[in-house]
Amino acid sequence: MISTATPASVVLLDDGSLVLRYGSNSSPPIWQSFVHPTHTLLPDMKLLYNKRTNTKQVISSWKTTENPAVGLFSLEIDQNQKQFVIMWNSSVQYWTSESWNGQIFSLIPEMRLNSIYNFSYIDNANETYFAYYLYNSSIISRLIMDVSGQIQQSLWFEIYEQWTLFWSQPHEICDVYGWCGAFGVCNSLVLPYCNCLTGFEPRSPNDWNLGSFSGGCVRKTALNCSIKIEKPMFILSYFREISPSAFAEKEDQQLDESECRRSCLDYCICNAYTFISNICLQWNRENLNNISLELLSNITYLDKIYIKVSSSDHRKSNTKVLVAGDLKSVLIAIPIFLVFNHYKETFGSPSQESFQDVWVLCFFAALVLYSTGG
Numbered sequence: 001m002i003s004t005a006t007p008a009s010v011v012l013l014d015d016g017s018l019v020l021r022y023g024s025n026s027s028p029p030i031w032q033s034f035v036h037p038t039h040t041l042l043p044d045m046k047l048l049y050n051k052r053t054n055t056k057q058v059i060s061s062w063k064t065t066e067n068p069a070v071g072l073f074s075l076e077i078d079q080n081q082k083q084f085v086i087m088w089n090s091s092v093q094y095w096t097s098e099s100w101n102g103q104i105f106s107l108i109p110e111m112r113l114n115s116i117y118n119f120s121y122i123d124n125a126n127e128t129y130f131a132y133y134l135y136n137s138s139i140i141s142r143l144i145m146d147v148s149g150q151i152q153q154s155l156w157f158e159i160y161e162q163w164t165l166f167w168s169q170p171h172e173i174c175d176v177y178g179w180c181g182a183f184g185v186c187n188s189l190v191l192p193y194c195n196c197l198t199g200f201e202p203r204s205p206n207d208w209n210l211g212s213f214s215g216g217c218v219r220k221t222a223l224n225c226s227i228k229i230e231k232p233m234f235i236l237s238y239f240r241e242i243s244p245s246a247f248a249e250k251e252d253q254q255l256d257e258s259e260c261r262r263s264c265l266d267y268c269i270c271n272a273y274t275f276i277s278n279i280c281l282q283w284n285r286e287n288l289n290n291i292s293l294e295l296l297s298n299i300t301y302l303d304k305i306y307i308k309v310s311s312s313d314h315r316k317s318n319t320k321v322l323v324a325g326d327l328k329s330v331l332i333a334i335p336i337f338l339v340f341n342h343y344k345e346t347f348g349s350p351s352q353e354s355f356q357d358v359w360v361l362c363f364f365a366a367l368v369l370y371s372t373g374g
Contacts, residue, residue, distance in 0.1 A: 016042045038068065041075075041132075041143040048129030049079040057129075061145045064212055072178070072214060073149045079128040082121065084108075086151065086170075094149075094177035095170045100130075110153070110167035117141070141166075147212075149176030178293040181216020183307075185237060187297040197295070198235050199309035216292070221310035225268035232265065234272075234306040239294045255280040264308065272307040 018033040061071035084097035097105035100121040104111035118133040140156035154163040174186035180194035196217035202208035203215040260280035264270040272283045
């Protein structure tokens, strides 16, 4: 047993690992950040599954951009399918990298730009893990599980003194599960991406204004079955192709669509209905909260859901839309060339095979620089 008088030391190693030891630097660590990661995976770190202990080493998002407490999103290894998966609240898998093909994960084509990174996926008797290394040790890079629900690989550009995004997954922010919270509607074509359904308002206006939407929206006017003067009405939204019957309170194959609607209107605890494949599905409040995490405004998602709201709120809309102007598309060209020239100075001229990948990288880097005023 170690004496309490033994001095403890904390050392930040050159590779970025924070190590806690008792005694000299030759003593084995009692704790190290590479084994207990937060939201960041640095070069030489492992994202792993330990076969002996049946445990996983994952990275988890912060709660907010300013609060490092564990957030809703986590990245982990699916050892059976040899792939990355992103989880929401440790319960819902909403993105996968697909299987490792020996060089990259199939759904992360940016990994083909391997003049910078050496990606590795190891599966042996003791563990399964993913790690990456840098061919040039002077380059600084990180992979994080962001508060947005995206994994993001970034490079540090010293000349700009900021991180520059290399790639992120999933590409579409609306593919992140629960990004807009309950009764928030996601639309990747407008800013802000999240808005509340008609008849609903942000649960936390302060969080909403700061760009944190996971708290979702609440009804402006509560449904009250005891008031018979006003009949409630329905608003239309859309959701992904999931299995809605898993959440449904009531299922009826005998009703047509108009009867389904009327039945929900008259059934006090029915908060919403769908009519899919000639099947009437109805939700109570608790089960509707589950599916409301997946609402979208894009009509290409053909599964419709009709949500009951107070008639007094039916024609009131608090949606604010800001459409990005065309001017940015023109001005972004100048930073592209600046970033490309800096790339050549740092890494050399790209090969013909990687030229397109480099230009994609430079475009996104320039976009970040422009949008942040860099």
